[in-house]
Amino acid sequence: METSDYFKRALRDLRISVTDRCNFRCRYCMPEEIFGKDYPFLSRDSVLSVDETVRIARIFARLGVRKMRITGGEPILRKELPEIVAGIAEIEGVEDIALTTNGSLLAKQAAKLREAGLMRVAVSLDALDDDTFMKMNGGKANVRQVLEGIDAAAEAGLSVKVNMVVQKGVNEHALLPMVRYFREKGHILRMIEYMDVGNTNGWDWKHVISKKEMLERIGAEFPLESAAPNYTGEVASRYRFADGKGEIGIISSVSEAFCQTCTRGRLSADGMFYTCLFATKGHDLRTLLRSDASDDDIVRRIGSIWEGRHDRYSLEREEARGKTDGAKVEMSRIGG
Ligand SMILES: C[S@@+](CC[C@H](N)C(=O)[O-])C[C@H]1O[C@@H](n2cnc3c(N)ncnc32)[C@H](O)[C@@H]1O
Ligand code: SF4
Numbered sequence: 001m002e003t004s005d006y007f008k009r010a011l012r013d014l015r016i017s018v019t020d021r022c023n024f025r026c027r028y029c030m031p032e033e034i035f036g037k038d039y040p041f042l043s044r045d046s047v048l049s050v051d052e053t054v055r056i057a058r059i060f061a062r063l064g065v066r067k068m069r070i071t072g073g074e075p076i077l078r079k080e081l082p083e084i085v086a087g088i089a090e091i092e093g094v095e096d097i098a099l100t101t102n103g104s105l106l107a108k109q110a111a112k113l114r115e116a117g118l119m120r121v122a123v124s125l126d127a128l129d130d131d132t133f134m135k136m137n138g139g140k141a142n143v144r145q146v147l148e149g150i151d152a153a154a155e156a157g158l159s160v161k162v163n164m165v166v167q168k169g170v171n172e173h174a175l176l177p178m179v180r181y182f183r184e185k186g187h188i189l190r191m192i193e194y195m196d197v198g199n200t201n202g203w204d205w206k207h208v209i210s211k212k213e214m215l216e217r218i219g220a221e222f223p224l225e226s227a228a229p230n231y232t233g234e235v236a237s238r239y240r241f242a243d244g245k246g247e248i249g250i251i252s253s254v255s256e257a258f259c260q261t262c263t264r265g266r267l268s269a270d271g272m273f274y275t276c277l278f279a280t281k282g283h284d285l286r287t288l289l290r291s292d293a294s295d296d297d298i299v300r301r302i303g304s305i306w307e308g309r310h311d312r313y314s315l316e317r318e319e320a321r322g323k324t325d326g327a328k329v330e331m332s333r334i335g336g
Helices: 050-062 081-089 106-116 130-137 143-155 172-185 211-221 295-307
Strands: 013-017 067-071 096-101 120-124 159-166 188-193 224-227 237-241 247-251 264-267 272-274
Touching: 013 050, 050 081, 050 264, 050 295, 067 081, 081 096, 081 106, 106 120, 106 143, 120 143, 130 143, 143 159, 159 172, 172 188, 172 211, 188 211, 211 224, 211 237, 211 247
Parallel strands: 013 067, 013 264, 067 096, 096 120, 120 159, 159 188, 188 247
Antiparallel strands: 224 237, 237 247, 264 272
16 A cells, blocks of 8 residues: 655555664764753653564554665664564555664674664764864764764665765865775765754854765865766765766755655554654654554554655755744654
8 A cells, every 4th residue: 555645646655763862962962061961751651562573563564664764863772673673564555664873882783683674774973083072972982982883784684875074164164084094994074064953052054064065075186976866765975986987976955955755654653653754743652652543543643644744845945944833853763
């Protein structure tokens, strides 16, 4: 069964957050002064259990979801992550299971996750020098830990991509060293424009390095050729190195919105369903899961939420800023 929204966009991908906690305090996502000791993280029983998570994933698969991405907070902090992956891997119709992680705990878990059925990882890393990286992650881990996680993932047979958020005046100097390093390693590096997600990172246009600017800087050292998307709705625009040695990607959700082809739904760890990364309001599926509603009832509920979806926040960013109806959901709640 397939479901489409108001703009005829199907529901194809689901990002499932399995925890709102994180061992990092990246300034652009969970700044320590806000997400410090007293921050009201979700209680244990408000987080979906393994069975509830797998059940809701199965229900989404019935609605046409083919790709599941597990995220957080930091998903590897969730002890039952291998069970969740294994449960999702058994669902009929799911063609792709990926994980987004900060990589700091990946070295020990990569083989186990691969065995459970994980196919791909996207590891976030913003610089190759400890000074910059630790400033950005709140001093919680060094570069070596993440590079070891990346190597372990590749050795375990996982396909690896690396995500880098590029911020003007913060880590722009790390752009070319990162491109050089991962080109040699043979992993695709994807640069993400710094986004106005959540309400706590003090985002401003002047902190953004646009896709255009990144391409100019990288292209000056490594001539690039634009490549066609692998599939409709791919978030990163692809560029091949003209010498044939691999490719990079750029995720330009600020300077060039890709709302038109957005087929992604997002589920927070406490079972709220969000139809946009920049949403102010989620739809409570946990209460339904914990009621006597049948799978068919929940399929109908999600179908009607998706059919009423009008979101295209990035396209409307300029008009929308300052005018959103309430606080946006935090990135650490829905995982990017
Ligand atoms: C919220 S994290 C969750 C998964 C995991 N903890 C990680 O860092 O990969 C998912 C992705 O969102 C990115 N992200 C967080 N805040 C961002 C922002 N303000 N702008 C752009 N990307 C952001 C992170 O760099 C990461 O690649
Ligand atoms: S970006 Fe990922 S690693 Fe960094 S604070 Fe947010 S959830 Fe944690």
